[in-house]
Amino acid sequence: MEIESKNKLLLELNNALISKYDPKVFSNTLAEIIKTKVAHYDRFSITILDPEDTCVNYFNSPYGIEIPEIDQNKRNLMQASLSQYVIKNKRPLIIYDLLKYSNWPSVPPMIKKGLKSAISIPLIHREAPLGSMHIYFKNAPSNIDEISNFLVVFSKQLALLIDNIIIHAKDQEKIDFLSKQNIYLQNKEQQMYKMNKFYFTSKKMRDILNFVNKIAILDVPVLITGETGTGKDFLARIIHYDSLRKNGMFVKISCPAIPQNLFESELFGHNKGAFTNATSQKVGQIELANNGTLFFDEIGDMPFTLQSKLLEVLQEKIIHRIGDNRTIRVNFRLISATNSDLEEKIRRNEFRSDLYYRINVFNINIPPLRERIEDIPILVDNISLEYSKIFNCKPPKFTESAIKLLQEYNWPGNIRELESFISKVIVIHSGNKVSSNEIKSLFSNNDKFFEKGNITLKELEKNYLLDILQKNNYNISKSAKILNIPRTTLQYKINKHKIFLPNQN
Numbered sequence: 141m142e143i144e145s146k147n148k149l150l151l152e153l154n155n156a157l158i159s160k161y162d163p164k165v166f167s168n169t170l171a172e173i174i175k176t177k178v179a180h181y182d183r184f185s186i187t188i189l190d191p192e193d194t195c196v197n198y199f200n201s202p203y204g205i206e207i208p209e210i211d212q213n214k215r216n217l218m219q220a221s222l223s224q225y226v227i228k229n230k231r232p233l234i235i236y237d238l239l240k241y242s243n244w245p246s247v248p249p250m251i252k253k254g255l256k257s258a259i260s261i262p263l264i265h266r267e268a269p270l271g272s273m274h275i276y277f278k279n280a281p282s283n284i285d286e287i288s289n290f291l292v293v294f295s296k297q298l299a300l301l302i303d304n305i306i307i308h309a310k311d312q313e314k315i316d317f318l319s320k321q322n323i324y325l326q327n328k329e330q331q332m333y334k335m336n337k338f339y340f341t342s343k344k345m346r347d348i349l350n351f352v353n354k355i356a357i358l359d360v361p362v363l364i365t366g367e368t369g370t371g372k373d374f375l376a377r378i379i380h381y382d383s384l385r386k387n388g389m390f391v392k393i394s395c396p397a398i399p400q401n402l403f404e405s406e407l408f409g410h411n412k413g414a415f416t417n418a419t420s421q422k423v424g425q426i427e428l429a430n431n432g433t434l435f436f437d438e439i440g441d442m443p444f445t446l447q448s449k450l451l452e453v454l455q456e457k458i459i460h461r462i463g464d465n466r467t468i469r470v471n472f473r474l475i476s477a478t479n480s481d482l483e484e485k486i487r488r489n490e491f492r493s494d495l496y497y498r499i500n501v502f503n504i505n506i507p508p509l510r511e512r513i514e515d516i517p518i519l520v521d522n523i524s525l526e527y528s529k530i531f532n533c534k535p536p537k538f539t540e541s542a543i544k545l546l547q548e549y550n551w552p553g554n555i556r557e558l559e560s561f562i563s564k565v566i567v568i569h570s571g572n573k574v575s576s577n578e579i580k581s582l583f584s585n586n587d588k589f590f591e592k593g594n595i596t597l598k599e600l601e602k603n604y605l606l607d608i609l610q611k612n613n614y615n616i617s618k619s620a621k622i623l624n625i626p627r628t629t630l631q632y633k634i635n636k637h638k639i640f641l642p643n644q645n
């Protein structure tokens with residue numbers, strides 16, 4: 141073959157194969173071009189080495205003469221003698237007379253089918269064997285050496301193309317797995333944050349839920365305020381799953397939990413090498429929330445410098461990853477929450493007033509539990525049922541006097557504290573009657589909380605945290621679990637209240 145026509149053929153093979161990702165279509169095209177333009181073979185096959193290097197599989201069923209004795213599925217390398225030889229030696233093999241190789245396990249069935257000669261070429265990619273290509277003839281062509289030379293040159297290109305197909309198939313598999321997992325998790329979340337799991341009977345909460353019903357589908361920012369544990373996060377998810385964006389993601393950014401120096405990259409993402417420690421590319425949370433809802437918890441804790449950047453995103457609806465000039469369009473609904481007084485923060489120059497007006501189109505203030513004690517019975521009943529199911533034990537039976545006592549307590553940690561208290565009751569009194577006496581004895585350690593004296597909310601939170609930490613031997617992970625808050629949030633609160641941890645010294 142002339143050099144020019146060789147190069148032309150290599151180019152033709154490349155152009156015909158490069159966009160074919162389906163192994164069958166790829167192999168059909170390849171087998172056809174080889175047969176018409178390179179060698180009129182009687183059998184053609186490609187085998188792929190498995191990752192353990194012990195077996196080979198056919199990339200696609202062999203073409204031409206069928207050999208029933210040769211397994212179409214996985215074959216141990218020992219059985220696939222020609223593949224084994226070229227893969228192990230990383231060099232081609234031309235067999236002019238197969239009879240001379242009849243002691244190789246796979247050769248006798250070939251001879252039986254009338255095949256007399258063969259060319260086997262290893263497929264090497266990045267210096268590692270990927271598999272092999274085989275061409276068999278009933279009558280050896282006179283230019284068998286020339287055919288082999290051409291196939292050796294083509295084999296490098298072929299190995300690269302096949303490697304791409306294998307990577308593409310693996311990526312598709314991963315994408316398929318992740319999208320199925322995503323649908324499953326979204327459905328599960330959706331179930332969890334259904335309105336009918338948000339328990340209340342008070343008029344105050346009914347009015348709030350009626351309002352939420354009206355504004356959920358309006359694509360405008362909402363600011364939810366209220367003490368810790370009142371259900372701001374829960375309500376934000378209800379709004380999301382009741383909105384037209386429910387099939388997008390609900391992305392929560394817990395501002396106190398993010399170290400200041402990582403805030404910007406957390407929000408906007410970064411390119412590999414954009415700064416020290418940026419060892420890989422990262423998609424930011426804002427990008428993740430595209431077509432969904434972005435929820436900023438404790439937005440008052442967002443670093444001041446980033447507040448103007450967020451404002452810009454809200455106005456321009458575009459972002460740039462750190463270290464990347466490309467513009468990324470984003471479209472999300474913003475919900476923010478805070479238990480701090482943002483107007484006071486504005487006065488102290490800690491929060492931008494222009495951002496405040498932007499995020500506070502609708503404001504929902506969730507009242508503390510002590511101001512809606514009518515909600516306590518339904519909350520106790522349902523939380524007790526749900527947690528007993530999780531703990532795999534019988535729910536306790538709360539008497540009227542028990543409920544009445546629970547309504548007298550001031551619940552500084554609100555529903556989160558109520559949940560944690562009920563789990564304690566379940567563990568100790570599962571399946572039994574729980575009257576005011578049992579409640580009192582569980583509270584006896586908590587006397588300091590039980591009094592409704594002139595204690596500030598901040599002090600109450602500190603005392604409550606201290607109590608939980610003390611009971612758990614100052615183990616932060618364990619305490620955070622009981623409080624049902626992330627470990628980082630607890631760590632933040634510990635620092636905020638300057639709580640001394642004896643085991644950290």
Ligand SMILES: Nc1ncnc2c1ncn2[C@@H]1O[C@H](COP(=O)(O)OP(=O)(O)OP(=O)(O)O)[C@@H](O)[C@H]1O
Nearest residue numbers: 337338339367368369370371372373374479555556
């Ligand atoms: N009305 C409700 N019905 C059932 N569970 C509720 C209700 N409100 C809150 N909860 C539960 O109480 C716990 C605390 O709620 P959530 O995390 O939404 O509070 P939060 O106000 O966002 O707290 P923080 O300010 O500390 O982040 C969660 O486990 C939540 O599921």
